[in-house]
Amino acid sequence: MRVIPAALLLPLILAGCKREARETRLDPPVAEALGGVRVMANGISGQPPMVNAAQGEPYRNNAYQLAQGKRLYEWFNCQGCHADGGGASGPALMNGWWRYGPDAVSIFVTLRDGRPNGMPSFRDRLTTEQMWQLTGYLQNLGATVAATAAPSRNDAMQTRPAENRAPAMGALPVSPDR
């Protein structure tokens, strides 16, 4: 009779599986569908692709995808304008204040199409999957509560606590333009 609770527990455990799954080579139809965002007319917010939810929001809940986003952040020199998230010539990314709103679609569209006053478009430089990885990382960076999945610190000089330590915002003074 002890088998029954154990058997009930098993699907619960298995449900946690996707947190660590790593998709290194997306199926072409899935990659295609990831580009299917429908944006509001003003370019802010909209409907994310259905496939993202169908896959269990991997770009938000999967540490591997977040870490990939973090790498892209460096490789594509996001620091050049945004520094380590604190902001420089570009706005800060971790103070909880988003010019075009905090939802994933806005951030994705910002990356894809660029924004006025200097934000370039990465449409021709990143794949859709990579833009989602970067989007997930940026959301994680600006999170106000600790996430269940997060990348970790880099092997580099540290300018702020690692992402997996705590929500980054609490560790920094609140920005004056907030």
Next chain:
Amino acid sequence: MTPAERDLRDAALEATEGAGALERRLERTWRTREGFWGALSTVDHKIIGRRYIVTAFAFLALGGVLAMLMRLQLARPESRFLSADLYNQIFTIHGANMMFLFAVPVAEAMAVYLVPLLVGTRNIAFPRLGAFSYWVYLFGGIMLWVAFILQTGPDVGWFAYVPLSGPQYASGKRADVWAQMITFTEISALAVAVEIVVTVLKQRAPGMSLDRIPIVVWAMLVMAFMIILAMPAVVTGSSVLIMDRLVGTHFFNPAEGGDVLLWQHLFWFFGHPEVYIIFLPSVGMLSTMLPSFVRRPIFGYLALVMSIMAIGVLAFGLWVHHMFTTGLPRLGESFFTASSMAIAVPAGTQIFCWIATIWLGRPVFRVPFLFILAFFFTFVLGGMTGVMVASVPLDTQLHDTYFVVAHFHYVLVGGAVFPLLGAIYYWFPKITGRMMSERIGRWVVGLLFLGFNFTFFPMHILGLQGMPRRIYAYPPELGWGGMNLFVSLCSIALAAGFLLFFVDAVRSARKGPPAGDNPWDASTLEWATTSPPPPYNFARIPVVTSAAPLWDERAALPVASGLSVNRRELLITTMGTATPEVRETSPQNSIWPFWAALATSVMLVWSIFSPWALVWASIPVAITLIGWFWPRGTPEDDA
């Protein structure tokens, strides 16, 4: 229990109470209770050792399945059978499983079962620690495999180099699972090592002076000391890695003053001795089995013991040969080349002693002996390639290629697994009371020997052709396809050999012909008792008069008397000459080691996710340890 009852000795028992009274009383004192809780609380080294062996072989089978999956993937170029990610997990878990859940534990397992019998005592020293060790090992193994099922299997290679396993490149919890699995193995190994050292040095039968110890016991002793000296390095390494990953320390972060190579030093300072931790017990088991099959004592006892010790010492001075391509100073490279080659001297001495033993004897070609012969060929070949990769220029070329894969499988499977399987065939009758099949055994040896050599020899050539290890696919243009297909096909023969071995073991355990006390007419003490041995091992502690007691005292083995029969008592003897010193009690069965292991496991698994686990989960650990050591007024507590 009155003081008089407590002190009832075995000396004149049969005169006052009749024949069989001694065995009856000892049985009652030393037995393991029936049932579920009895099984969880036993401290009998034979039951724990048996469990340990069976569990280790279960992990061997699981690791073998992973190996076959890898061979299936590599059989064809551009194969899509496994994804890159799954392949990474599979080769890592294959390696980690085989090293940390099979090879080291199985050596300890054999020691837990055999050493007390070989030295003629009634139980291992600190038997509750042995029970604790087994449960920790089991829970650690389960953790690794559950993590694998949940796609959280480590994917950073079995030695988990930083920065690949560090916070930047190994996101998620996979590398932490690896590091904690190491911690589990370390705890269980250190626990067993301490038991072995004390059992060998203080619990030998009277008269078993240092020059009369069976060579396998020497080997286990050296192995135990090596565990004690080597494991702390990797304990440090894996804990520090978890700290880097979990709480943001910078031990391996060069930008903040850490050092990446520190990891490799810490790991290989353990990792290289570990190779000998695996190899020496097999050397010992081989040396102890051999006399039974050539019908003469081992040639060069002193030389063999000295070379085992020399290997044990030298093993700590050559770890850097794993790091020749990291750009170390020239002088360091030369030094470690020399020390790596130096270990061929004691290894060669052993080989010549064994050859001389066989040469001077009259060989009886039974299955364990066939395994020994398979060992000679395979291990010598692996040793040769070892000397090859000890030279820096060649190693620079062959580093991380299939040549290295071939080399270490030759030394580990040829050097450790073949003698181990021979030892299973040899001691199986002692453990179960039944013989394994001679006919199937010959098939097993044949399949394993041919399957192994045809599987792994071509890997040398693949490595020379430049095939790197740990790749999940390769393009057809490189021309590795044909040989990889051959390797994969031959691995089926190897797998069939192992399958046949498992079938034979399971079948013989239930239906094999009864063995009798000493089926091989061997000379060492474990064969002086019944098969399987009673809970108290020996009704009376044997007295040893030579290095081959059962051959030199054929008429009747002299025994010592005077131990209490109403409480668990052992004889403690001096370290050098094994002169009796004192009667010492041995603890009763207890469930607390199980709870302590459970609490420890909860703490270790929890600490993958939060550093606070070390604070909060140490409370249950403390409670279970208090329960463990709480005095209960048993007769054993009085001593």
